[in-house]
Amino acid sequence: MNHIVIVEDDASIAEMLTFHMKAQGYQITHFADGEEARQNLMQHDYDLVLLDIMLPNCNGLDICKALRQKNPAVPILMLTSLDGEADRVIGLELGADDYLTKPFSMRECTARVKALLRRSQLAAPTAEPEKTESEQLIIAELSLDSGSRVASLDGREIELTAREFDLLFYLAQNHGRVYSRSQLLDAIWGYSHDGYEHTINTHINRLRNKLKRSDGLSDFIQTVWGVGYKFVNPDQADKS
Incomplete structure (x- = not known):
């Protein structure tokens, strides 16, 4: 049974989320106080927040920010207000996997939770790693390396969240x-939804910052204006 933490101080929203998540068979822990939630999350592991x-x-x-530093892999779904565009951007830059804008439907929230948990479980190490096919x-x-889920640049390991690795590996493959933003949302997050393309933009920007080459360039991922993104070999691109 997946254990989900709900950190929400609005009692009506928290009650609604708790009811629907429990109906899906999830174990729920709820915090209304931010500091209480932070301290608990630093001490315990959960399947999704x-x-x-x-x-x-x-x-x-x-x-x-604190949770992502402690656990790069745990899925984080942020809840934001309609006028909280800056907060959504900052949240994604700090490592949140996705966001929902209030007010939201429980059907959409449940779909997002299922997609994040499914992706997280696929990324988790198996009990018998020798049977897992690994592609390098x-x-x-x-x-x-898809088996160890390790990304290295110039022999130096890059710290990526689970979603960042999935996105980078998919593009590199x-x-x-x-790929358009909606295609990447569908392939990596498990859904496509108009208005959430900024999720892709922010993850791409984070990847570009982490993939900066020794010459100061970060050109593994290119923007195709009006379409989306593609992965290129920068050495070959330089020669073309």
């Missing part, structure tokens, strides 16, 4: 092919 931003005593952005990609000085 539903995290509001505006909280008493410690805001959700600070909790997200080496492109220029970048190395990706299909290098040269252009």
